[in-house]
Amino acid sequence: TPDCLRTAARLIDNMNATADPCENFFEYACGGWLSKNVIPPHLGVVGTSNEVGDRLNDNLRDIIEDTKLEEGEEVVEKARTLYRSCMDEGLLDELKAQPLNDLIQELNGWPVIDDSWTDDGWDLLDTLSRLMRYSQSLLM
Numbered sequence: 001t002p003d004c005l006r007t008a009a010r011l012i013d014n015m016n017a018t019a020d021p022c023e024n025f026f027e028y029a030c031g032g033w034l035s036k037n038v039i040p041p042h043l044g045v046v047g048t049s050n051e052v053g054d055r056l057n058d059n060l061r062d063i064i065e066d067t068k069l070e071e072g073e074e075v076v077e078k079a080r081t082l083y084r085s086c087m088d089e090g091l092l093d094e095l096k097a098q099p100l101n102d103l104i105q106e107l108n109g110w111p112v113i114d115d116s117w118t119d120d121g122w123d124l125l126d127t128l129s130r131l132m133r134y135s136q137s138l139l140m
Contacts (some may be wrong), residue, residue: 014048107131 016031039046064083104110111117
């Protein structure tokens with residue numbers, strides 16, 4: 001199939017056929033990819049899954065920014081509202097760290113930024129349940 005051919009071509013492209021697989025299998029299997037990609041200093045690791053994620057984010061951004069999409073679909077409108085709120089750099093500059101500070105306080109504080117924080121009354125289960133309001137996959 002065309003998908004199978006593209007996948008096989010990508011695998012071959014990511015190999016280093018000049019490396020001896022008996023001496024350095026990783027270089028043989030991944031050397032082509034390593035020679036074409038730089039791991040950014042802010043990331044500990046990077047791989048093809050990062051590339052897939054980046055392409056997915058690009059596609060989602062294109063969909064959300066597409067003005068031809070029909071308005072009125074609740075899920076599309078919510079996604080657009082969330083996206084626009086994150087892209088409003090003027091508002092982000094104005095608010096600075098306040099939304100993050102508010103979230104930290106809602107999650108029972110953080111001793112790293114609050115010198116008056118104590119563990120009196122702090123409850124891990126309560127904090128985790130508050131976090132779960134933001135992400136159901138928190139503990140996965």
